[in-house]
Amino acid sequence: MNQSNVLFPDAKFLVVDDFTSMRRIIRTILKQIGYLYVEEAENGLVAQNKLTVTDFDFIICDWNMPVMDGLSLLTAVRAKAETKHIPVLMVTAEAKKENIVAAAQAGANGYVVKPFTSLTLSEKVTTIFEQKSRGNQ
């Protein structure tokens, strides 16, 4: 996909996952979609610190992480006026219905279960941006 064809091509992404390999996979997929600005964090706390420094446009977040898990980060993001508007996509191995419901109730914009395909991730990102775009109109 060409960068000029994507919504919000200058969007800044924050990828939060405790596994380096998963962060690299997501970064490469985003790059293929056309999103070149991607920062990484290994847990929720590091992500929170990065959110105070940079105005991110999208957060892709794992659930199970040491120090601060994804649901806590999501709750913290939604609780803060400066960050509550940022779309959050949960990408996680947690496939329990109660977790999916909990994430939705906490304000997640999407939920992708690992293992996933690059197409699934790019579709979710595009859908969330489309929803955001419609909301802004």
Next chain:
Amino acid sequence: MSVPTHNAQNEFDILKSSEHSEQSNKNEQQTEILDRVGKITRVLHDSLRELGFDRALEAFCNEIPEAQDRLSYVSKLTDESADIVLTAIERGIPLQDTLLLQAQQAEQGTHFFLTKKNLDPEVTRFAEDTLTLSRATQATSLETKALLLRIMMAQDFQDLTGQMVQKMMLLIEQLERQLTQVLIEFSTANTELGISGQAQMLKNLRKNKKVKSESEVVRTQSEVDALLASLGY
């Protein structure tokens, strides 16, 4: 007014007495339960000793650090493998992107060249071959990129297996702690050890386990070569 007060007092006393009686029954029941648990514990203790299970437990405890080491090793190796593959893919995809762009430019240039009039037939044929090659290169490059992405996506196993291994290691650690405690509490030789003696035994167990796990495993070819060389091979 005094009668109701008296009645109320009576009812209160009856209730208190009933509560007291219930409390006594509960205490008796608890004492009985504790007695029975104590007897079961004694039977378990004696059985463990008579059947030699304390030694079996000790042997089992000795194996646990090795299992932890192996799991840790699996985690480390899969992490390293995924890293090698992802690094190659991160370098390979831009190379394919560049190749695709160059092939597209070659196709456009050759196409433009072929629009010229009065070209030598041999040159035309050569240009058409170049056009075919540039188109094939584009198709191959796109397919190669798709394959690289598939290989990349397959590396997510490292994340999923890594989480499993972490959970298993945590479980093993808890199991080890509990079994070691059982071993210390039920071991024949340690019934009269006291707290400091038990602590020393725990320390020795851990030390022995560490020595065992470190000394019995070779993991690299250089370690194998060194070992064989030390044995005179």
